[in-house]
Amino acid sequence: MEEKLTYKDAGVDTKEGERAVGLMKDHVRKTFTPNVLTGLGSFGSLFRLDVADMKEPVLVAGTDGVGTKLKVAFLMDRHDTVGQDCVAMCVNDVLCQGAKPLFFLDYIATAKVGAEKIADIVKGVADGCVLGECSLVGGETAEMPGFYSEGEYDMAGFAVGVVDKEKIIDGSKIKKGDVVVGIPSSGFHSNGFSLVRKVFFEKMKLDVLDYIDELGETLGDALLRPTRIYTAACNAAWKAAEIKGIVHITGGGFFENIPRILPKGLGVEIHRSSWKAPALFDYIQKCGNIDERDMFATFNMGMGLMMFVDEKESPALIAALEEAGEKPSVIGRVTEGEGVTLC
Numbered sequence: 001m002e003e004k005l006t007y008k009d010a011g012v013d014t015k016e017g018e019r020a021v022g023l024m025k026d027h028v029r030k031t032f033t034p035n036v037l038t039g040l041g042s043f044g045s046l047f048r049l050d051v052a053d054m055k056e057p058v059l060v061a062g063t064d065g066v067g068t069k070l071k072v073a074f075l076m077d078r079h080d081t082v083g084q085d086c087v088a089m090c091v092n093d094v095l096c097q098g099a100k101p102l103f104f105l106d107y108i109a110t111a112k113v114g115a116e117k118i119a120d121i122v123k124g125v126a127d128g129c130v131l132g133e134c135s136l137v138g139g140e141t142a143e144m145p146g147f148y149s150e151g152e153y154d155m156a157g158f159a160v161g162v163v164d165k166e167k168i169i170d171g172s173k174i175k176k177g178d179v180v181v182g183i184p185s186s187g188f189h190s191n192g193f194s195l196v197r198k199v200f201f202e203k204m205k206l207d208v209l210d211y212i213d214e215l216g217e218t219l220g221d222a223l224l225r226p227t228r229i230y231t232a233a234c235n236a237a238w239k240a241a242e243i244k245g246i247v248h249i250t251g252g253g254f255f256e257n258i259p260r261i262l263p264k265g266l267g268v269e270i271h272r273s274s275w276k277a278p279a280l281f282d283y284i285q286k287c288g289n290i291d292e293r294d295m296f297a298t299f300n301m302g303m304g305l306m307m308f309v310d311e312k313e314s315p316a317l318i319a320a321l322e323e324a325g326e327k328p329s330v331i332g333r334v335t336e337g338e339g340v341t342l343c
Helices: 014-029 067-076 082-095 115-132 193-203 219-224 231-240 253-261 279-288 292-298 311-323
Strands: 057-065 100-110 135-143 153-164 179-184 245-248 266-270 303-309 329-336 339-342
Touching: 014 115, 014 135, 057 082, 067 082, 067 153, 067 193, 067 219, 082 100, 082 115, 082 153, 082 231, 082 245, 100 115, 115 135, 115 153, 115 231, 179 311, 193 219, 193 279, 231 311, 245 253, 253 266, 253 292, 253 339, 279 292, 292 339, 303 311, 303 329, 311 329
Parallel strands: 100 135, 266 339
Antiparallel strands: 057 153, 100 153, 179 303, 179 329, 245 303, 266 329
């Protein structure tokens, strides 16, 4: 008799997927607000939109992934932080438009579902949603044998927020003389990891478990530190001053991200001496013999978010950010001309 094949024979274990959902339920529920109208398992996620205090509500959406930083998670066999990276990359972009994050959904694709690993990943996503003040309302875990390498996965997500149209932040009000207030990052965040891996793993032949004296920790711990989420900082800032522009420093560093919000004919001077980049940036620059301009074109250099504000309002903004637990500083000024100049 001809052998009967099952989906499991093809490499897809739906029972393990069900077990993963069971393990992640508590992590997901901690992100729920009364606006979440469905639990896990619905075909679509229902979220009640509360916009009674807005004249003209506008939805703002952002999507992103974690990139090759996931390779570090594979090497460390640690998966409970990269979910926060995924949330941060989406939520921080939504915040740049002045929007309050509402909800988040994730997508995880892997060769083979391991319930504990998937639950760890989703724990990180849930942790990020708590920091981002948004609800994790749904997601998808796709088991794709033969498509991904054994033990590896990819992930992406998207966030949706809302802002009153009259309060949208788009940079159009920025003028010459406005100042740039920088808010520190936690490290590389989720960008530049192709260069990071090239320098540390290919050129220097380092291991993620190597203790680096200059960093005061193992290389893996330094690299896997999750991307900061700036919801609390933005909430404090919006109450303290008129924020004219917000920049999330991601791929492309200073030179590509800052000009995205500047009106035509305006540029920015960045005062390099106004802050000290964390040791991780000095270490990779030394190990890779990387030119300073390339550092600023690739990494956030210790500044994960920037806010543009009238100089007269900068003291109130800085005070509010400090009260929110941040360590902000004035790092630049808007000038005539275009582009970003390092001073």
